[in-house]
Amino acid sequence: MALLEVKDLEVSYGVIKALKGISFEVNEGEIVTLIGANGAGKTTTMQSVIGLIPKKSGTVIYDGEDITKTPCHKIVHLGMSQVPEGRRIFQELTVYENLLMGAYSKKKDDHFNEDLEKVYKRFPRLAERKNQIAGTLSGGEQQMLAMGRALMSRPKLLMLDEPSMGLSPLLVDEVFDIIKDINKDGTTILLVEQNAGKSLAISDRAYVLETGSIVLSGTGEELSSSEEVKKAYLGV
Amino acid sequence: MEFIETLINGLSIGSTYAMIALGYTMVYGIAKMLNFAHGDIIMVGGYMIYVGLTISGNPVISFIAAVLSCIILGITIEKIAYRPLRGASPLAVLITAIGVSYLLQSSAQMIFGSAPKMVTVADLGSISFSGLTIPVYVLVTLACSVVVMTALTLFVKYTRTGRAMIAVSEDKGAAQLMGINVNRIIMITFAIGSGLAAFAGLFMLMKSPSLSNTLGAMPGIKAFTSAVIGGVGSIPGAMLGGILMGVVEAISLKIPPIAPYTDAIEFIILIIILLVKPTGILGKKRREKV
Ligand SMILES: Nc1ncnc2c1ncn2[C@@H]1O[C@H](COP(=O)(O)OP(=O)(O)OP(=O)(O)O)[C@@H](O)[C@H]1O
Ligand SMILES: [Mg+2]
Numbered sequence: 001m002a003l004l005e006v007k008d009l010e011v012s013y014g015v016i017k018a019l020k021g022i023s024f025e026v027n028e029g030e031i032v033t034l035i036g037a038n039g040a041g042k043t044t045t046m047q048s049v050i051g052l053i054p055k056k057s058g059t060v061i062y063d064g065e066d067i068t069k070t071p072c073h074k075i076v077h078l079g080m081s082q083v084p085e086g087r088r089i090f091q092e093l094t095v096y097e098n099l100l101m102g103a104y105s106k107k108k109d110d111h112f113n114e115d116l117e118k119v120y121k122r123f124p125r126l127a128e129r130k131n132q133i134a135g136t137l138s139g140g141e142q143q144m145l146a147m148g149r150a151l152m153s154r155p156k157l158l159m160l161d162e163p164s165m166g167l168s169p170l171l172v173d174e175v176f177d178i179i180k181d182i183n184k185d186g187t188t189i190l191l192v193e194q195n196a197g198k199s200l201a202i203s204d205r206a207y208v209l210e211t212g213s214i215v216l217s218g219t220g221e222e223l224s225s226s227e228e229v230k231k232a233y234l235g236v
Numbered sequence: 237m238e239f240i241e242t243l244i245n246g247l248s249i250g251s252t253y254a255m256i257a258l259g260y261t262m263v264y265g266i267a268k269m270l271n272f273a274h275g276d277i278i279m280v281g282g283y284m285i286y287v288g289l290t291i292s293g294n295p296v297i298s299f300i301a302a303v304l305s306c307i308i309l310g311i312t313i314e315k316i317a318y319r320p321l322r323g324a325s326p327l328a329v330l331i332t333a334i335g336v337s338y339l340l341q342s343s344a345q346m347i348f349g350s351a352p353k354m355v356t357v358a359d360l361g362s363i364s365f366s367g368l369t370i371p372v373y374v375l376v377t378l379a380c381s382v383v384v385m386t387a388l389t390l391f392v393k394y395t396r397t398g399r400a401m402i403a404v405s406e407d408k409g410a411a412q413l414m415g416i417n418v419n420r421i422i423m424i425t426f427a428i429g430s431g432l433a434a435f436a437g438l439f440m441l442m443k444s445p446s447l448s449n450t451l452g453a454m455p456g457i458k459a460f461t462s463a464v465i466g467g468v469g470s471i472p473g474a475m476l477g478g479i480l481m482g483v484v485e486a487i488s489l490k491i492p493p494i495a496p497y498t499d500a501i502e503f504i505i506l507i508i509i510l511l512v513k514p515t516g517i518l519g520k521k522r523r524e525k526v
Contacts, residue, residue, distance in 0.1 A: 052409055076415035088410040090403055092520070101403050104396065105415030153415065 002061070003028045003157055003188050004049070009058035011041075011048045018044040020212040021058065026157065031179070031189040033199045033220070035233055036209035042192040043085045045209070046161050050082050051075045063156065077105045081155030085162055085192075087146040091135030095126050098134050098145055102152030111154075119148040122178065140171045147178065151187075158182065159190045164198070176202055196233035200224045208233075237367050242486050248374040248439070250482020251381035255436040256452075256459030257466065257474035258388065259429030265405040265469035266425045269326070272333035273313065275456020276340040277430050281306045281437030282447045283344055286355045295358045303434040310430025311423055319419065344449035352448040355441050373442035384435060385475055388428070392471060397424060405469060454499075458485075461506045467519025476517060480505075 004026040011019040018041045026032045036042050047053045049060055051072035059068045067075050090098050099119060103112055120127035123144040129137065134145060143163060150158060160179065164172040172195065180202050183189050193199035200206055203220035208229060216228065223229045256278060263271045281302045288298025317336050321329050360372035392398035403411040404421045412418055433452075440455065441447060462481040466473025481502055488498040509517065 047409075050413070052412060071417075072412040073415045073417045076413060082413050084410060084413060088407050088413075090406050090410065092406060093399070093402060097399060101399060101411075101414045104400065104403075149414075 001028050005061040007059045010056040011044050012056050018212055022214045024207050026190050028188055030204040031183050033191045033203040033206040034209050035196045040209040041212045043161055046159050079156040081150040081153050082159040083146045083150045087142050089134045089142055089145050094131050095134055096130040098149050099152050102149035105153045115152055123148050139166050157188045161192045164195050242490050246483035246486030248377040249485055250479035251377055252436050252439040253459045253462045253481050254475045254478025255432045257463040257478045259432050260460050261463040261468055261474040262425050263429050267422045269329045273336035275452035276337050277306050277433035278437045278452035281434035282441055282451050286353055299438050303431050306430040306434040307427045310426040314426040341449045352446045354445045355447045356445050357441050377439045465506055465509050465516055467516030470518045473518035
């Protein structure tokens with residue numbers, strides 16, 4: 001069953017058409033990746049789906065509900081969560097307070113401690129540094145925090161916008177392992193990546209975005225072996 | 237002894253500035269706008285106290301009515317005048333705020349006339365102890381300020397809504413991704429700022445009973461200066477800046493050769509502090525985000 005269904009989505013920034021009517025879907029339990037070069041419209045897709053930037057036309061159905069015009073904060077309350085491009089953690093708050101913000105959409109008693117323990121278990125670094133001001137964390141730690149924060153709302157659909165950006169190769173592998181693991185625990189994943197090789201390897205399905213249009217789609221394996229993808233995104 | 241009296245007086249003037257500065261700084265930090273009309277909310281608070289006293293004769297009831305009216309006024313202004321301009325150019329917002337300021341001043345003049353009203357909130361007298369003579373209103377001002385500022389600090393640090401305010405001030409987009417309703421947080425910020433302005437109105441009328449439609453103008457500018465000195469956007473900064481401003485003012489007024497230049501001295505201090513630390517005393521450098 002499709003958890004997220006995007007139909008003919010168009011988004012413009014003034015006169016610039018960033019998305020020219022894209023359609024895709026994410027089924028429950030899947031890992032779906034959007035790959036594309038710089039400026040293809042990946043971040044625009046993520047942000048317009050979750051209601052952070054306005055859609056020009058098209059529809060977005062989430063969990064059987066039309067959320068095309070729903071404001072971002074309400075969509076989050078419906079169980080969608082996003083690790084945004086550039087992490088955007090709250091620099092002045094502590095690690096713990098950031099995680100508390102992540103649970104903002106939940107009533108405080110709703111399994112808060114349980115979820116916190118889970119995040120600390122998944123990211124032991126965060127537990128060690130729970131009282132540190134988040135702005136002083138290393139890049140890798142900030143990425144962990146952004147992911148932990150997004151998990152605190154118990155999302156049904158977790159969207160990650162280039163989670164491997166700026167990380168060392170070792171850490172990139174770790175991040176992809178964690179994504180796989182989160183998915184195993186029952187969270188549906190929509191991933192945006194330039195690191196096509198690693199993301200296709202963990203994806204059930206993927207779409208290729210080129211200057212605002214989807215030009216290819218298929219299973220992770222199909223796209224990994226596609227000549228076009230190999231040439232353009234895998235550097236083979 | 238006289239110096240201690242001056243200092244205490246300065247602290248009370250400073251608390252008044254701090255109350256107003258908090259409104260400027262919180263609105264600036266969270267809605268990213270300079271609410272030019274903020275000083276005029278003080279004036280409206282003053283007139284509401286006057287109306288309350290005329291009707292009920294009870295200063296406490298009048299003051300509570302003034303706080304509530306200011307809160308409602310603040311929320312209304314935000315909703316009608318500022319919310320439709322969210323995302324508009326800062327200049328358009330500033331001009332609107334100036335318009336709101338004139339609207340409030342002119343309305344007050346139409347309703348209450350241009351002659352100043354004499355408002356005696358309560359005759360409190362003064363008390364003397366260990367060689368000090370201090371007017372009771374000064375002590376009331378200080379006590380109220382300590383309570384209110386402590387409560388505000390705890391509210392921002394320890395409540396869900398308070399933390400949401402910090403989140404919105406840091407990154408509106410990320411705050412929305414947490415499920416925070418940014419419009420609601422901005423509304424609450426205006427409510428708090430306007431409520432604090434009513435306190436400032438009370439403090440000012442206790443100090444000097446003359447009430448006119450420009451009551452909030454000069455204190456508004458000085459409080460804004462205080463907010464900038466402390467680091468605009470910073471809550472402790474607004475408190476510190478306000479207190480500093482009040483103490484400088486009280487001391488300067490006591491020194492005959494410089495007393496006439498007190499206002500100028502306060503603004504010179506602003507310029508010097510900004511030259512040394514452009515972000516203000518407690519201000520942080522912040523990366524601007526979308
Ligand atoms: N705020 C904005 N104003 C104007 N144009 C924008 C804005 N944000 C993005 N764009 C344009 O929209 C297009 C898509 O941008 P987007 O950020 O979605 O790309 P992306 O695929 O995420 O790229 P990257 O891999 O570099 O993050 C680009 O051409 C970009 O210049
Ligand atoms: Mg991007």
